[in-house]
Amino acid sequence: MxxxxxxxxxxxxxxKLLLQSLNSGDYSDVYAEDIVANxxxxxxxxxxxxxxxxxxxx
Numbered sequence: 427m428x429x430x431x432x433x434x435x436x437x438x439x440x441x442k443l444l445l446q447s448l449n450s451g452d453y454s455d456v457y458a459e460d461i462v463a464n465x466x467x468x469x470x471x472x473x474x475x476x477x478x479x480x481x482x483x484x
Contacts, residue, residue, distance in 0.1 A: 441459050443457075
């Protein structure tokens with residue numbers, strides 16, 4: 427298996443989490459939790475869209 431990191435979102439104990447996982451590991455680290463925006467953002471244009479991560483290796 428190739429080494430690298432995966433990022434994912436989760437919700438646990440009523441908190442929204444951003445997780446970072448090592449591809450070769452069986453655990454995740456909490457990278458961020460309950461991030462508060464300085465300004466409200468209208469995200470309606472992203473409804474029904476999916477984010478596809480891209481590897482930018484050289």
